[in-house]
Amino acid sequence: MTMHGMAIGDAARAAGLTEDTLRYYEREGLVGPVGRDSAGHRRYADDDLAWIGIVTCLRDAGLGIADLRRFTELLRSAAEPTERTAFLLRRRDELVARRDALDNAITVLDEKIDHYGG
Amino acid sequence: MTMHGMAIGDAARAAGLTEDTLRYYEREGLVGPVGRDSAGHRRYADDDLAWIGIVTCLRDAGLGIADLRRFTELLRSAAEPTERTAFLLRRRDELVARRDALDNAITVLDEKIDHYGG
DNA sequence: GCTTGACCTGGAGCGCACTCCAGCCTGTTC
């Protein structure tokens, strides 16, 4: 009989993270709490995996653990819509600023590559 | 009589870094070695400040200290042009990848903002 | 000549985001 959801090893492979990172994210409140089977082992549902995908995407963009915990709380609870939107817009602004910094840096590298006959 | 170059305090203010960070960058070979006055105090020339600007720009984009040390070595020495160009192109690719990750994340945030009636 | 302020060095400490590990439990396989 097939059990519901994925074991942590499979979830980690699917998400491109380690098992330790997945447990760490759960401890920190970025994910879950994830359901358990009769042996106390985690079982990741499709929803969990989808959410882990979002968290990973934002993490890759440089959002910190504390921001992601807040993000998770705000989207899970029926929090003040105003507060939620304000938070999301602030994070968005940060990411846009970071993208601008990246564009600057790429330009600098291009100049150097150019100058040295890349 | 005016001394050549800026003292570390002024350089730090000009660069938007702390004095400790400037000394750290020098220890790590990202900057300088910076000239000294008769008292052994650092004096930052215009060239130093311009270089610090480049380093800061790349640092803000997320390049690590080891990469920046290598960058500094390669641009200072008359290194293999091939090696130098290859290095610069690899870093460039990394930054472009990071920008793509940022674009993804911004899209995710936009969806959430949208969904919650931002 | 004494205080003040800016700077020096070498080295310890810190926050973040993992990462690893000991010691334990459980379900399966032979």
Next chain:
DNA sequence: GAACAGGCTGGAGTGCGCTCCAGGTCAAGC
């Protein structure tokens, strides 16, 4: 029923990029 794979917890350790500090030098102002 012994061995093994895979998972569990709590807590310690790691690497990075600073950041802070003790203890000292030096020049200028009073």
